Each structure stands twice: as structure tokens, then as C-alpha cells.
Amino acid sequence: MRHIISILMENESGALSRVAGLFSARGYNIESLTVAPTEDPTLSRLTLVTRGSDQVIEQITKQLNKLVDVVKLLDLTEHRHIEREMMLIKLKVQDADQRAEVMRMAEIFRGHIIDVSAATYVVELTGDSEKLDAFVESMGHFEVIEVVRSGVMGIARGDVALKL
Amino acid sequence: MELTGAEIFVRCLQEENVDTLFGYPGGSVLHIYDALYRQDKVEHILVRHEQAAVHAAEGYAKSTGRPGAVLVTSGPGATNAVTGIADAYMDSVPLVVFSGQVPTSLIGNDAFQEVDTVGITRPCVKHNFLVKDVKDLATTIKKAFYVATTGRPGPVVVDIPKDITADKCEFHYPRSIKMRSYNPTVKGHPGQIRRAVDLMLSAHQPVIYSGGGVILSNASKSLTELTRLLNYPITNTLMGLGAYPSSDRQFMGMLGMHGTYEANMAMHHADVLIAIGARFDDRVTGNIEKFCPNARIVHVDVDPASISKNVKVDVPIVGQVDSVLKAMIKEIKAGERRPDPEPLENWWKQIDEWRSMDCLKYDRDSELIKPQYVLETLHRLTKGDAFVTSDVGQHQMWAAQFYGFDKPNRWINSGGLGTMGFGLPAAIGTQLAHRDETVVCVTGEASIQMCIQELSTALQYHLPIKVVALNNRYMGMVRQWQEFFYQGRYAMSYMDALPDFVQLAEAYGHVGMRIESPGDVEGALKEALDMKDRLVFMDFITDQSENVYPMIPAGAGQNEMILL
Ligand SMILES: Cc1ncc(C[n+]2csc(CCOP(=O)(O)OP(=O)(O)O)c2C)c(N)n1
Numbered sequence: 202m203r204h205i206i207s208i209l210m211e212n213e214s215g216a217l218s219r220v221a222g223l224f225s226a227r228g229y230n231i232e233s234l235t236v237a238p239t240e241d242p243t244l245s246r247l248t249l250v251t252r253g254s255d256q257v258i259e260q261i262t263k264q265l266n267k268l269v270d271v272v273k274l275l276d277l278t279e280h281r282h283i284e285r286e287m288m289l290i291k292l293k294v295q296d297a298d299q300r301a302e303v304m305r306m307a308e309i310f311r312g313h314i315i316d317v318s319a320a321t322y323v324v325e326l327t328g329d330s331e332k333l334d335a336f337v338e339s340m341g342h343f344e345v346i347e348v349v350r351s352g353v354m355g356i357a358r359g360d361v362a363l364k365l
Numbered sequence: 366m367e368l369t370g371a372e373i374f375v376r377c378l379q380e381e382n383v384d385t386l387f388g389y390p391g392g393s394v395l396h397i398y399d400a401l402y403r404q405d406k407v408e409h410i411l412v413r414h415e416q417a418a419v420h421a422a423e424g425y426a427k428s429t430g431r432p433g434a435v436l437v438t439s440g441p442g443a444t445n446a447v448t449g450i451a452d453a454y455m456d457s458v459p460l461v462v463f464s465g466q467v468p469t470s471l472i473g474n475d476a477f478q479e480v481d482t483v484g485i486t487r488p489c490v491k492h493n494f495l496v497k498d499v500k501d502l503a504t505t506i507k508k509a510f511y512v513a514t515t516g517r518p519g520p521v522v523v524d525i526p527k528d529i530t531a532d533k534c535e536f537h538y539p540r541s542i543k544m545r546s547y548n549p550t551v552k553g554h555p556g557q558i559r560r561a562v563d564l565m566l567s568a569h570q571p572v573i574y575s576g577g578g579v580i581l582s583n584a585s586k587s588l589t590e591l592t593r594l595l596n597y598p599i600t601n602t603l604m605g606l607g608a609y610p611s612s613d614r615q616f617m618g619m620l621g622m623h624g625t626y627e628a629n630m631a632m633h634h635a636d637v638l639i640a641i642g643a644r645f646d647d648r649v650t651g652n653i654e655k656f657c658p659n660a661r662i663v664h665v666d667v668d669p670a671s672i673s674k675n676v677k678v679d680v681p682i683v684g685q686v687d688s689v690l691k692a693m694i695k696e697i698k699a700g701e702r703r704p705d706p707e708p709l710e711n712w713w714k715q716i717d718e719w720r721s722m723d724c725l726k727y728d729r730d731s732e733l734i735k736p737q738y739v740l741e742t743l744h745r746l747t748k749g750d751a752f753v754t755s756d757v758g759q760h761q762m763w764a765a766q767f768y769g770f771d772k773p774n775r776w777i778n779s780g781g782l783g784t785m786g787f788g789l790p791a792a793i794g795t796q797l798a799h800r801d802e803t804v805v806c807v808t809g810e811a812s813i814q815m816c817i818q819e820l821s822t823a824l825q826y827h828l829p830i831k832v833v834a835l836n837n838r839y840m841g842m843v844r845q846w847q848e849f850f851y852q853g854r855y856a857m858s859y860m861d862a863l864p865d866f867v868q869l870a871e872a873y874g875h876v877g878m879r880i881e882s883p884g885d886v887e888g889a890l891k892e893a894l895d896m897k898d899r900l901v902f903m904d905f906i907t908d909q910s911e912n913v914y915p916m917i918p919a920g921a922g923q924n925e926m927i928l929l
Contacts, residue, residue, distance in 0.1 A: 263669050
């Protein structure tokens with residue numbers, strides 16, 4: 202199953218490589234990974250998406266918890282949660298029809314056009330990963346110049362929170 | 366008063382009561398060596414190769430229960446130490462390894478003798494640090510010892526750039542340390558302990574399976590008390606030997622690939638398995654699909670990640686082994702309930718039947734020296750009370766099978782990583798920690814050559830180690846596998862061009878002996894053991910064709926042993 206694991210860890214240079222190294226050393230897969238400092242500058246928050254059987258996920262969370270730099274973690278998938286990912290996608294637009302279509306699709310997906318040139322549009326879009334996939338798919342007949350995705354981040358709904 | 370980083374380093378070691386530091390100098394640690402030179406509380410032991418420094422520190426740690434300390438220079442000093450660090454990681458040995466590093470201004474520039482020590486060691490340490498400011502040095506060293514020795518112990522590397530050892534600041538050593546990201550569980554959950562005791566008392570065919578965690582947690586006494594209280598059969602892993610007295614009736618011997626028939630059969634037929642400080646290693650379980658098919662499992666371990674890693678367990682208890690065992694004993698004693706005597710009696714009958722197979726038998730009338738006989742005789746002459754280190758191979762398994770250990774911390778071997786070359790340096794560390802005790806290194810003619818240079822260290826520090834080399838002119842364990850599984854094609858396992866070990870020992874300033882017939886074994890051992898102030902290298906020319914029995918072949922279950 203797909204799991205979104207959120208981790209609070211010491212904001213130190215080696216911490217990220219410990220997490221990444223654990224996954225490669227033990228043969229776990231990482232689908233996406235995002236990391237940034239939190240409101241407390243000594244902590245950073247890392248969100249990763251992985252897949253595995255229940256037993257594998259149990260091992261992953263235990264092994265992550267065992268890393269000395271990991272302060273706390275939460276498997277968001279075990280709680281009601283919100284998942285978001287951001288995408289920037291650059292498309293080739295050659296005529297007025299194409300421009301109109303991209304604008305329309307962007308609107309349907311609640312995206313924004315954030316850059317315009319003679320022959321390109323950049324669309325910014327947030328949502329869960331499936332929504333972003335759907336948008337890319339619906340642009341299939343356009344020439345996609347590049348796609349940048351942030352990787353998934355998430356937060357639990359209600360009272361559940363990952364904090365110290 | 367302000368001190369230099371090098372002086373702070375030395376003061377920290379003193380604060381941690383480090384009496385012995387194993388190391389080897391080099392450019393990046395010269396300030397530290399200078400500071401060591403100017404004090405006399407920490408004794409520095411100069412090894413002949415950095416791998417040996419780490420193994421020696423492991424021997425020191427495994428035989429005393431105190432953390433070992435190592436100091437190596439940057440670059441090749443650090444990379445040479447990696448094998449030892451990985452070894453300590455696999456066997457959960459508490460160590461702090463200090464490595465020099467190029468000055469901070471040069472890090473990342475491919476400077477002379479620069480390697481990314483923190484990066485290289487990351488996958489084989491419990492934790493590691495790069496010190497970037499002299500003001501952090503003392504706290505980092507405090508943290509290093511704290512992390513290395515608490516929870517599931519392990520090696521911690523502290524990488525110290527050269528400029529940090531020259532920089533100055535006020536010295537203040539923290540009395541205690543708290544780390545928000547590191548809080549090992551000590552006490553087991555009372556509810557889980559109650560559930561475990563219930564399950565244990567309901568057993569008809571119980572087995573206690575205990576490992577190195579018992580020794581690390583100093584829990585031999587509690588383990589013995591619990592085992593006797595229940596009158597249950599017990600088996601130890603390779604790493605756990607000595608945690609329960611092997612001469613006791615309830616002890617079934619070691620389990621696993623070269624464990625006894627009775628221990629493995631009892632495991633296979635158990636209805637309740639009580640795993641204590643053991644980690645269900647593949648050399649223990651055999652084919653995991655066939656492992657303990659009928660057992661419900663209690664597992665006590667300080668490391669949550671060891672629980673249900675290889676085998677799903679029914680009652681997990683995370684906690685320090687000794688404290689959990691004590692709580693179990695208390696719980697049992699407080700209640701009325703005791704194990705049902707009748708099924709237990711039948712179970713013991715069954716176990717005695719397996720025992721009567723005498724699975725460790727060997728040809729006692731051979732004209733050739735049987736390695737088993739050497740170890741049995743060694744046991745008899747040392748009254749089972751020696752510290753025994755070992756290398757890796759057949760001799761290791763024979764030592765484990767035939768030198769009945771009655772006390773913990775006496776059997777010092779490389780179990781997890783299986784590092785040839787471990788034995789001699791480990792004996793050095795052990796002998797330094799136990800100057801007046803008998804320390805024996807059981808080895809093979811292949812393994813000993815991997816760290817043979819340490820004979821020189823042993824001379825320098827007057828260490829009267831007794832080297833028992835079981836010389837079969839083969840990498841015996843490799844030869845055995847080739848005989849069993851490769852139709853006798855002995856690819857590269859013959860030890861050609863062997864040195865004359867007697868002359869070699871003498872060249873290093875020690876006593877050498879060659880023993881070629883069974884009749885001379887006892888006399889030679891006696892003579893060697895009586896030489897209290899000399900290292901004696903005994904080269905036993907043993908039967909080349911001898912194999913380690915019994916054996917669970919790879920892929921088989923514990924009930925599918927090959928017997929002699
Ligand atoms: C550093 C290292 N290299 C290779 C091996 C693989 N290996 C395991 S046992 C063994 C043979 C050991 O031979 P010897 O020391 O003579 O002991 P014996 O098995 O003959 O008792 C080898 C090569 C190892 N364990 N460690």
C-alpha cells in the first residue's frame with residue numbers, strides 16, 4: 202500500500218542523507234520526498250511517500266524512528282489527512298485556440314497561468330497527486346516541454362498533529 | 366582557562382573513565398597525540414593496523430561491558446577502521462571511534478588524506494558526528510558515549526577536523542545529556558509482561574532462546590533465575606554463549622546452522638518460544654518458512670526494529686532485557702500459577718531422547734589431531750574459565766560447540782559480520798582489560814594471517830595471549846561447503862605457501878610450538894598455559910578432512926540437520 206510518512210528531524214547537515222541512505226541500504230522504495238525547515242529552525246520536516254506491505258511499512262517506521270536525528274514521525278495514511286503536491290508545467294501553445302484551451306483546462310483544475318511567452322505557457326497547479334496526473338493526461342495532445350513536481354506533503358485533519 | 370581542542374579531547378576521555386585508547390597516529394591527529402603524550406591517565410595502545418585497533422576495542426568492550434575507544438587518523442586511517450566499525454555495528458558493541466579529519470577550510474577540496482568519513486561510515490554506525498566548532502567538542506563526545514552505550518549499543522564515530530584540535534575554548538564537561546531525538550526504552554510495558562508470563566506458563570513444549578542482548582544487558586543472572594524457576598529448556602545463540610551456564614542440565618547447547626540437534630529440534634517442536642535479546646538471524650532460523658511452525662512467540666528486545674523484523678511475534682516487549690526479566694520473575698513469583706508439570710516432564714523426555722543422538726560426537730581414536738579434542742582439552746585445563754576469542758571459520762564453530770562457557774563476557778567472537786582477522790586483536794583488547802586472566806585466541810591458519818602483524822603489538826605490551834591455531838591447511842569452512850555443495854571442487858580454498866608459524870612467532874619475539882600428534886596436545890597446552898608471561902603460538906596440525914557437524918544446510922528447516 203501507499204503510505205505518506207511525515208518526519209520531524211534535527212535540522213542538521215547529515216540528517217537527510219541518513220533517511221535517504223536507510224531507504225537504499227534496506228531496499229525500501231521512495232516515491233517522493235520533500236524537506237524544508239519548520240517554524241522552529243532547529244527542526245526540519247520531511248515528507249516521504251513509499252509503498253510496501255504492512256510488515257515492510259512497520260519496519261520502515263521502526264528503522265526511521267531508530268535514526269538518532271529523527272525526533273518524531275507520523276504515518277499520515279493511518280489518519281484522516283490532506284495531501285497536496287504542487288506542479289509547474291510548461292506547455293507549447295502555438296495559436297489562439299491552444300491558448301484558450303489551456304486557460305480553460307487550468308481553470309477547471311483550479312490552476313493558474315503564471316508565465317507567458319510567445320510560444321509557451323507555464324501552469325501552476327496544486328492538489329493531490331492523482332489530480333496532477335489527471336491534468337498531465339488531459340494535456341496529452343499538447344507538447345509538454347517540462348514538468349516540475351514538488352513531491353507530496355501532507356497534514357493530518359483535526360486534532361492529530363506532528364509536533365513536539 | 367581555555368584549552369585546545371586536543372586537550373579538551375583528552376579531558377573528555379578522562380571524564381568518561383577511558384583507561385585504554387587503541388589507535389594509530391597520523392597528520393590530522395598529531396595535536397591530539399601531543400596532548401595524550403602530556404598526560405598519563407589514558408593509556409594509548411599502539412596497534413599495527415587500524416582495523417586491529419577497532420577489533421581490540423571490541424575485545425575490550427565485549428569482555429568488560431564498558432565502551433571501547435579508538436583513535437585513527439584521517440583518510441586511510443579511517444578507511445582501515447571501517448571493517449572493525451561494521452563488525453561492531455553488527456554485534457552491537459559499544460564503541461566510540463575518533464577519526465582525524467582535514468582542517469575545516471579544506472573539507473570538500475580533495476585535500477591530502479581526506480575522505481568523507483561520516484559518509485563512508487554512515488550505514489555501519491549507530492550514529493556519527495562531524496565536529497565543526499571546538500565549542501561543540503565536549504558535548505559531542507558526551508553524546509557519543511551516551512549513544513554508544515545506551516539502548517541497543519553500537520559504534521559511534523566522531524570525526525574531528527585538525528583545526529578544531531588547535532582551536533581553544535573553555536572546557537566544561539556536561540554531567541548528563543538529554544537528546545530530544547534519542548530516548549531508548551528501558552522498562553517493558555507491564556501489560557505486555559503480564560501477557561507474556563501468561564503465555565509462558567501455559568506452555569507444554571517451551572523453549573527459551575536467548576542471544577547476545579542478554580550479555581549486553583548484563584542479564585545473565587536474571588536469565589538463569591527465570592530459566593530455573595520455570596524449569597524450561599534453554600538454548601543460546603552464538604553471541605549469547607555464556608549467558609546461561611553451559612554445564613547446566615537445562616542447557617541444550619547452541620542453536621542454528623551448527624547448533625546442537627536437541628536445540629534445533631526443540632525449537633522446531635516448541636509450542637511457546639521465549640526469545641530474549643536475540644534477533645532471529647538467518648543463521649539461527651534456517652529457512653524462515655519452516656521456522657518454529659507451531660510456536661507462539663514472546664520476544665524481549667531493547668530494539669523495537671528487531672521485533673517482528675524476520676519473524677512475526679505474538680507478544681512483543683520492548684525494553685532493557687535485564688529489567689524485563691526481573692519484572693517477569695516478580696510477576697511469576699507473585700502469582701500461584703506454575704507450569705503444568707506433566708507435559709513439561711514429557712517434553713524433557715523428548716529432549717533427552719534428541720540429546721542421546723550425541724550430535725557432537727567425533728572420532729576419538731583418530732591418529733590425527735581432531736580440532737574438537739584440542740578445544741575439549743583446552744576447556745578442561747582452563748576449567749572453562751578462560752576468555753576465548755576467535756576468528757571465523759570451522760574453528761569458531763568448534764570453539765562455540767566445545768568450549769562450554771559458563772560465564773558471560775568470556776566468549777568473544779565476530780558473529781554478525783563474520784570477520785576473519787578479528788581474533789588476535791580482540792585477544793589483545795581482552796588481555797589488556799584482564800591482565801591476570803587466561804586469554805586464548807582460537808584461530809585458523811587463514812584467519813590469523815589477516816591480522817598477524819598484531820603479534821608485534823602483543824609483544825610491546827607484554828600480553829601473554831595463548832594462540833591456538835587449528836591448522837588444517839585449508840580455509841576449512843569454505844572447503845566444507847565445497848565438499849558438500851560443489852562436489853568437492855576446492856576452488857582457491859587450499860592454503861598454499863603457509864609460513865612456518867613457529868619461526869614466525871619467534872621472529873615476533875614470542876614462543877612458537879608445533880603439535881602434530883594427538884598424544885602431544887595436552888602436554889603442549891599445559892606447557893603453554895603455564896607460561897604466564899609469554900605469548901605462545903601453538904600450531905596444531907589437525908585433520909584436514911574434518912567437518913563441522915551437525916549442520917542445517919542453507920534453505921532447510923531446523924528439523925532437517927545433517928548429522929555425522
Ligand atoms: C574477511 C573475510 N574474508 C572472507 C571470509 C569468508 N570465509 C569464512 S570462513 C573462511 C575460511 C577460514 O579459514 P581458517 O581461518 O583457516 O579457518 P577454518 O575454517 O579452517 O577453521 C573464509 C574465507 C570471511 N569470513 N572474512
